[in-house]
Amino acid sequence: MVDGNTAPASRPMRADAQRNYDRILAAAEAAIARDGADASLEEIARRAGVGSATLHRHFPSRQALLEVVFRAKVEALCHRARDVTTDPDPGNALVTWLRAVVEHAASNRGLAAALMRGAHDGDPTFGATCHSMITSSGVELLERAGQAGAIRPGVAIGDLLTLANAIAMATEREPNGAAEADRLLTLALDGVHPLT
Template sequence: MPAQRRADARRNHARILAVAEAEVAEHGADASLEQIARTAGVGSATVRRHFPTRRALLEAVAHTRIEALCARAHALADAEDARAALLEWLGEVVAYCASVRGFAAAIAHDGAAPGSVYENSCTTAIETAGTPLLRRAARAGAVAPGVTLTDLITLIVGIALATEHHPDPAPEATRLFHLAVAGLSPGS
């Protein structure tokens, strides 16, 4: 009987996650947990047992995309042009955030201390993967001293959230990101 419950729990988890992906894609980070439970055919308590917080659910929904971004950062780590590699990767983060509702909220820095039980695993994974790209770009003189990956991700999250309701959010977010990179003054 315990093995059956574990199998049921695995099926419930998978079903909740599949429904949550669709709900977050449609409604963003504010997707209703109660609606997710109803659509998945489980109770709210079951959803909360698998995902005790909204953040935990968003992290689980974003997991595959986070892994892809981390793999891309690793692939760009030895690129000849450190600045171009960093900007290419950050551009991909912008594209994900702007095209997948709820993704920006999943990677937003929430102020939890590193190693804390409240630490955002998505943010940690992105920062761990992207920091070598930033360090290389900084050593090449392509990034101002003191800029952190947390700064850059915060900028991207802000852009994604600001453009989320734009009729065509991805190109608008990309445009604003390029504006931020270029600066306000011509030739800067």
């Protein structure tokens, strides 16, 4: 994975460099959520309180920055899956996580598509790695929900992730996209509950 950090792996970043790196990431996440994956790098640097040279020292290309932002979002989604496994209701845990998947996908605002367009400039295994991380996180939740009888047999994690991503894409330009995505997810999930 391209991590953007140009410091040697054996040597940690200086404290000021780490602060700049963290501020750039936070500014990039906010800019992508607001303006999409084509957000201005100059605006990201300005909002982070650093110069363009500092941004490019940490992230030599737009692709490198996008990969780090996306990977952080994927890791947060995987942590969320682990967090919800404590819910005593496996069906509720799965639904809670799927809502997080929709929120994740909606907040990317073209990030995944931009990463695919620039894949030749970055880590060639990046997309597959992120997809595998998300799928693995959801499989355990789906299996628990299936064992509890909270979901109909034959539903695969790929089915649920496809639904979640399609809903996020369909609503990302809506004025009240988050609420519309949540409503559509609820409607779709009603269809995967076991027949009574």
